[in-house]
Structures are given as structure tokens and as C-alpha cells.
Amino acid sequence: MAEAYLLSDDEVLAFVVRGYHLVRPELPEGFDAEVCAAIEGLKANPGNKILDAVPLLHQVYGHPQVRGALASLLGPDYHMNGHRHLHTNPPGSRSQGWHQDGTNVRHHQVRTVLGMYYPQTVSPEMGPTVVMPGTHFRNAPTDRLQTYANLRGQVALTVEAGTVAITHYDIWHAATLNRADRPRHMLKFLFDRVSAPTAPSWNHDPAQAEMAAPRRLHEMVGAQGYCSDYYKEWELRQDMWNWLRGARVPVPPGAFKDMLS
Amino acid sequence: MTEQAQQFAPALERRVEEWVAQARQKPGGISEEDMQGLLALVRRGRPRQRLLYLHAGSPSIYAPLVGVALHEPVAGARTQIDPLAPDLPYGCVHDALCEGWRVVHFPLQTAPFEDREIDIMGYEFILERMEEWDG
Numbered sequence: 001m002a003e004a005y006l007l008s009d010d011e012v013l014a015f016v017v018r019g020y021h022l023v024r025p026e027l028p029e030g031f032d033a034e035v036c037a038a039i040e041g042l043k044a045n046p047g048n049k050i051l052d053a054v055p056l057l058h059q060v061y062g063h064p065q066v067r068g069a070l071a072s073l074l075g076p077d078y079h080m081n082g083h084r085h086l087h088t089n090p091p092g093s094r095s096q097g098w099h100q101d102g103t104n105v106r107h108h109q110v111r112t113v114l115g116m117y118y119p120q121t122v123s124p125e126m127g128p129t130v131v132m133p134g135t136h137f138r139n140a141p142t143d144r145l146q147t148y149a150n151l152r153g154q155v156a157l158t159v160e161a162g163t164v165a166i167t168h169y170d171i172w173h174a175a176t177l178n179r180a181d182r183p184r185h186m187l188k189f190l191f192d193r194v195s196a197p198t199a200p201s202w203n204h205d206p207a208q209a210e211m212a213a214p215r216r217l218h219e220m221v222g223a224q225g226y227c228s229d230y231y232k233e234w235e236l237r238q239d240m241w242n243w244l245r246g247a248r249v250p251v252p253p254g255a256f257k258d259m260l261s
Numbered sequence: 262m263t264e265q266a267q268q269f270a271p272a273l274e275r276r277v278e279e280w281v282a283q284a285r286q287k288p289g290g291i292s293e294e295d296m297q298g299l300l301a302l303v304r305r306g307r308p309r310q311r312l313l314y315l316h317a318g319s320p321s322i323y324a325p326l327v328g329v330a331l332h333e334p335v336a337g338a339r340t341q342i343d344p345l346a347p348d349l350p351y352g353c354v355h356d357a358l359c360e361g362w363r364v365v366h367f368p369l370q371t372a373p374f375e376d377r378e379i380d381i382m383g384y385e386f387i388l389e390r391m392e393e394w395d396g
Binding site for chain 1: 314316318325326327328329330331339340341342343344345346348349377378379380381382383385
């Protein structure tokens with residue numbers, strides 16, 4: 001992996017704190033429109049076979065900028081998961097409820113991420129995905145999230161065409177109501193870590209990281225103002241940051257047996 | 262009442278305010294027919310329960326809010342996550358009390374026995390207002 005495409009310490013720290021990172025790979029002019037046309041020409045949603053149905057997507061997830069970000073967060077031997085899906089949010093839709101894609105796990109590692117590619121520029125009216133920064137640390141069953149609606153600090157992914165949003169698998173997110181007159185498309189791919197980190201897999205500068213980490217890891221994101229949780233969250237961020245750098249972090253009791261300790 | 266809280270004003274109050282505003286503009290004063298119209302306005306609708314879920318940063322009613330979900334008692338109405346929504350209509354639970362909302366559920370005060378984990382966000386207060394409603 002060319003170093004030029006790996007993330008910096010600051011970008012990895014921001015991912016640890018917020019739970020997402022946006023990449024906009026430099027793709028040929030007209031590429032995203034071509035993907036949209038291919039999607040809209042499909043007779044049915046091919047589910048996991050979307051990559052066969054729209055081979056252009058190989059160029060997105062194989063792009064050095066996307067691969068560099070994924071390798072930075074998951075290690076150089078990361079693996080594309082067999083599950084992927086075309087999500088189309090049609091005009092007149094209702095919002096989803098807040099949810100995590102996975103079941104709850106008592107670890108704070110980066111084992112799986114979502115790579116959500118948006119082939120259109122997404123306006124607030126088009127039903128963007130919303131994410132809640134910092135919630136990837138919350139061990140919260142999705143059914144317990146169903147009394148929430150708008151949250152202070154939620155972030156709508158109103159992005160330029162071609163953007164890939166890489167999110168921690170556990171981040172709270174939802175599609176929102178589409179008020180526009182056209183569908184909003186999103187390609188969701190999953191990527192898995194294969195091996196536990198033994199060293200930073202990004203452009204790591206120990207001296208700069210040493211300076212940046214305390215400030216970044218104490219950044220207030222999301223709803224803010226609930227101090228007890230924040231103090232715990234700082235510790236969990238530190239654990240994740242340490243683990244990504246190859247340090248051994250104690251595995252909490254009750255965690256999955258196949259954790260990468 | 263703040264502009265953002267205006268949408269939470271009771272339907273009857275809004276209708277009467279509109280009636281008063283129109284009556285004030287009417288040349289020649291208010292007629293018997295107008296008075297009958299006002300009575301009809303007041304008699305219309307049945308009381309229904311509006312629910313307001315407020316998630317506060319702590320169990321205190323003065324704690325800043327983390328989230329708000331208003332549920333209207335209208336068939337087919339569904340509360341949504343809206344990226345175009347303005348800022349939260351109230352700063353804290355107490356602000357909502359001042360607008361006539363009544364708390365029907367308080368969050369538990371018991372602290373979770375968990376040294377490190379964090380789970381759901383905020384402390385859930387459920388408030389209601391019984392109001393007559395069209396539709």
C-alpha cells in the first residue's frame with residue numbers, strides 16, 4: 001500500500017473519536033453518473049450480487065484512496081465481506097429509526113467497518129444517512145434506540161457525489177425521509193479486519209501522535225453535556241487508540257470469544 | 262413562546278388566536294355569527310394525548326437535552342429523524358413544563374453497576390399534554 005494514501009495520525013484519531021471518516025476518491029469525470037445509470041437500469045435489487053451486476057464498483061472500492069483508508073483502519077490484510085447491498089431511498093420515504101448494523105459487542109476494537117458509497121451529491125432533502133458521532137462506543141441494543149428521533153449533534157451525510165463514508169460497524173445511523181423528487185442511492189459494503197494490529201497501519205509519526213492524541217481523544221462530539229458518560233468514553237477512546245497501535249488492551253468480560261485480543 | 266416552540270402550541274389555542282386576530286381586523290365589530298363560530302371552534306375535537314419524549318443529559322429537569330421526539334395523536338403520524346429540523350425546541354425539561362407539558366415518566370435514578378461500558382444516551386422523560394385535536 002502506497003504511503004501517500006494511508007491516513008495520518010490525526011485522521012485515525014478523528015475516526016476513533018467520531019466513528020466515521022469520509023473519502024472522496026478521484027474517479028474519472030462522469031464515473032458517478034455512470035454508476036447511477038447502471039443502478040437505475042437494474043430490474044431488481046441484486047443483493048449481495050451487486051458487484052457482479054455493477055462491476056464499475058470495483059473501481060470505487062479498489063481505488064488507492066479508499067484502500068489506503070481501509071488499510072489504515074483495518075490493517076493491510078483487510079478483507080471485503082461477502083455481504084453488500086444497494087440501498088435506495090425513494091421519494092416520499094419515512095426515516096428509519098436509529099440502529100446499529102451489528103449486534104452489541106463488548107469490545108472497542110475496529111474489526112468491521114461499513115464503506116458507504118454515494119454516487120450522487122446528497123442534499124438534505126434527499127434523505128441523507130445520519131450518523132451520531134461517538135456512538136460506536138455505546139453498547140446499546142437497537143430496540144432501545146427506538147424512542148429517539150432528532151438528536152443534538154447528529155450529522156447528516158450530505159456529501160458530494162463519489163464520497164465513500166467509512167464508519168465503524170457499531171455507529172448509530174439511519175436513513176432519513178426523502179423529500180426530493182428522485183431516489184437517493186447508497187452502496188453499502190462491509191470490510192473486516194483479519195489480524196490483530198501489532199503496529200500502526202497508517203502514516204504514523206510517534207512524536208506528532210504523542211502531541212495530538214491527548215487533545216483529540218478529549219474532543220467533545222455528539223450531544224455533549226453528559227459528563228459521566230464522557231469520562232468513560234475518553235477511556236474507551238484511549239483503549240481503541242492503543243489497540244490500533246498494537247498495544248495489548250484487556251478484553252472485557254463477556255466479550256466475544258473470537259475477539260482479536 | 263419561542264418560534265421553535267410554536268409548533269407545540271395547543272391546536273385550540275392556535276385556532277382561538279387566529280379567530281381573535283381576524284376579529285380584530287373586522288370592520289364593524291363582531292357579529293352574532295362570529296360568536297357562534299367561536300363556540301363551534303371551542304367545541305370541536307376530542308382531547309387526545311400528545312407525547313413528548315425528552316432525553317436529558319442527566320436526571321435533572323434542568324439538564325441540557327440530548328434529543329427530542331414529539332408524537333402526535335393522529336392516525337398515520339410517525340415521528341421522523343429530519344436533517345432539516347431546526348434546533349431542538351426546548352433546552353431542558355423545565356422549559357417544556359413552562360409550556361404546559363406534564364411529566365408522566367421520570368428516569369430511574371439508579372446508577373448502572375458498570376465500571377466502563379456506556380450504552381443508551383441520556384435520561385428519558387416522557388411528557389404529555391391532553392389537547393383537543395382535529396382529524
